[in-house]
Amino acid sequence: MKTVVIGFLGSILDSGGGPGRWEKWRPSVSICQHDDLVIDRFEMLHSRGHIRLAEQLRTDIASVSPETKVNLHVCDPANPWDFQEVYGCLHEFARQYPFDLERERYLIHITTGTHVAQICMFLLTEARYFPAVLLQTSPPRKQGSGDAGAYSLIDLDLSRYNQIGARFAREKQESTEFLKSGIKTRNAAFNQMIARIERVAVRSKAPLMLNGPTGAGKSTLARRIYELKKSRHQIQGEFVEVNCATLRGDAALSTLFGHVKGAFTGALSDRAGLLRKAHGGVVFLDEIGELGIDEQTMLLKAIEEKRFSPMGSDKEVESDFQLIAGTNRDLRLAVAEGKFRDDLLARINLWVFELPALRDRREDVEPNIDYELDRFARDNDVTVRFNAEARKEYQRFATSPAAVWSGNFRELSASIMRMATLAEGGRITTDVVEDEIERLQSTWRPKPSQSNLESLLPAKALAEIDLFDRLQLDVVIEMCRSCATMAEAGRKLFAASRTRRRAVNDSDRLKKYLARFNLDWAALKH
Template sequence: MRPATVIGFLGSTLDAAKFGPSRWNKWRPSVGVVMHEDLRVDRFILLHGPAHQRLADQVAEDITSVSPETHVECRLLEFRNPWDFEEVYGRLLDFARAEPFDPDSEDYLIHITTGTHVAQICLFLLTEARYLPGRLLQTSPRRNAADAVGSWDVIDLDLSRYDSIATRFAAASAESSSFLKSGIATRNPAFNRMIEEIERVALRSRAPVLLLGPTGAGKSQLARRIHELKRMQHQIAGPFVEVNCATLKGDSAMSALFGHRKGAFTGAVADRPGLLRAADKGMLFLDEIGELGLDEQAMILRAIEDKRFLPVGADTEVSSDFQLIAGTNRDLGDAVAAGLFRDDLFARLNLWTFRLPGLADRREDVEPNLDYELDRFAEREGDLAGFNREARQRYVAFATSPEASWSGNFRDLAASVTRMATLSPHGRIDVDGVEAEITRLRRLWQSQARDGTAILDDVLDTAALADLDLFDRVQLAEVIRVCRSCRSLSEAGRTLFSASLAKRTSANDADRLRKYLARFGLDWRSATGK
């Protein structure tokens, strides 16, 4: 057996006893440790303060008398205040760093029964951090017995050795991640990794979070789930307040966000607290934050950093302690460069930035979201609905194909399921119902793509559009629509040139598409934003 060393504090109360034979009838933790036949102690490092030197000498003598093979080392640690956490932890850390531990050839037991509660906590933390390379030793008196020996237990802090604990931690982590996804068993690896990272950030940080992504990608729902997760973990107590900044225009924006005092302007017939104060102790979700004016942005920045702001028409500031989540489908970096968004606010928001992909970029997640939308329909309408096998296969095949652009993302999918479930006879969606819905979706997306100017507005400037013939503009708009519905240049090339591909023995459709876009001064990134 390897030699064993016990490290523990002298118990100024528990280890004390009148000198005489009667002391052997009392359980004294430090002495009792060495009295166990099944616990070998070769060395005992007894920590104590200057006021208890005499008691330390007596306990050391008693330990030696009952266990001659145990070498006792009394170590003086000077604390001005044994209840000062910073001081106690610092002294114990200095002790741990100076001690020549040799865990390869010696076992260490950290006795946490004696000492102040602060000392016990510090011993626990230093052992957990491996500054003290041992296991925790807990001793206690035997119940209903006058026994000087007592009982002992060793606590191993290596959680990987406890299968049941490790399993519960893994299950809790999976449950939290699943909670943020509303229980949807998503299959996209990149999206799942991002959700796991968002969960860690949400539970360990109060800094602002910025969610990027196209309209309908689920920013609002994810923000609401983050709030609910933090409430479950008792990290936040206030409400979830959602604001669509695109609806805040002109002078009313300031009043809606920051509130106003009665008489501040015409029509201000009463005080208004404002949305920021409504979010006190809770979470504020500013969707489409890129639509805010520069003045509102400046006040939002101050409210984030100082938790204080000035309502319209007020002489004194008010406070609101909220956590901010911001959402936008804009490129805020470009907005900063154009002078439309404050760079200091962008820097404050950009600590935790997550980009939510659209449904077209997560086609493998169409099927699990399909089941989720059917469940939502049943909960909302009180009627169950489902596909027969052939209908489901047909719908999934279309929904995951490049033909399905999903320009409205998950909103399009939710509306599609609602239509099919509502129109299905007896709650059973058949192939005819699916075919009718596919026709509707094609018509919807074609009408959106028909306006070539709308498709190209964020790709070409007005001057370039003016130089294009109508024929080229319509053709280019359809090419860009297909590009945006595909994951890569190669996939878009295969989709656009599928008919001619069948007649050729070899082809590089990606290069063909690249050259076509180059005719208009475009590349894959500028055409799709990917």
């Protein structure tokens, strides 16, 4: 087969006139001087301004390699540093060139040309617009020696490199396992969510929102997202976590945005604030729905403009951070009630991920037991394991409908820690398990002194509700309190009848039911 080189004239590397030019390494000429690389044709690309140099190179190549035919082609984008123009010029050349793959092999020379041209030629070769391999040349160690230097061929057909593909797949899998803290979860929906978070986290600096009940792992996942981004050198700053439910009044504004000395009573010195501390990093605002309207207003400005004014200051400060928000509330309902700014919600709900409760991931109880035991061993430098019967009994209970897990994974973690602490000789026995099960059941058992309805309605209102309605309403309230959103509660309460409806609006249906008894969603969640 004939060998054809396609490459740019090097306006600097290939330049030179007079006899002295032969003492200089010129890449376009040196290609044709290798004994083990016979070039049958050289398709040389050049701008209109370098036609004389192109003619000189064609003459010089003919003198060192008479068998090489040099064809000159004008490739002259208006701006040689504009990717779109250069790519378009080369793409048009590739589209019109009469490639003959049965009789010729093609080499794309990427040593010459601007960096933009080299990148575009690489991309066109990788996309197979140029059905070729890359040719890279390098000068001899000693200039003026007459040596043609060295060359190497690079095949970009990645289908041949199964090991590279396997490595990328393995690294991606490692990233998702990292986000899951190494827990081999078995819940398909959760695994799909984690895979999506991995894709978004490494590609976007936009806010992320993690929805889910208390104890579902929002804080842990937020920190893992930060650590993943830091491992990819995408961020350099700190991870700052704030529980917004603990912030009230001036303390909230000061904690988040800082203050200057004298901004309020007790402000004895300047304070930077946590958002400035998170500059270049990630701030996790857990329970963001608990922020007051004033804090929400300032937060929106900080997210959009990357600057804000500390309390008592007329000067703005800057902080470029990525926001991860966490909530167990339905923020859309909070907007409807005037408790949350709709423009802030619109800004932070670009990427929303729903973390399921433990009761919806019962197949993940077992791998989380192993994870918690391993963590206990690392933290306490002691290995603890279940007896076979004890583990079987605990897993049977933990995955049964009798296990409410109102505190979700946080409650499971505490349960394992208690049993591991009480284990004699590093073994959790059936006695320890039975005691723990009794403790959990006692915790979840409703208090006899006050039902759900008694905590919400006055005695006079209760007396006017039939016992039949009271029993039904009590179950509905329990379901509402166990769900993160009204939509989730509606889906579970109307699971059977909703499939027979043409239009489904579970939230509206539940809202109207509660209104019959002068109740609303917000009252149930407090």
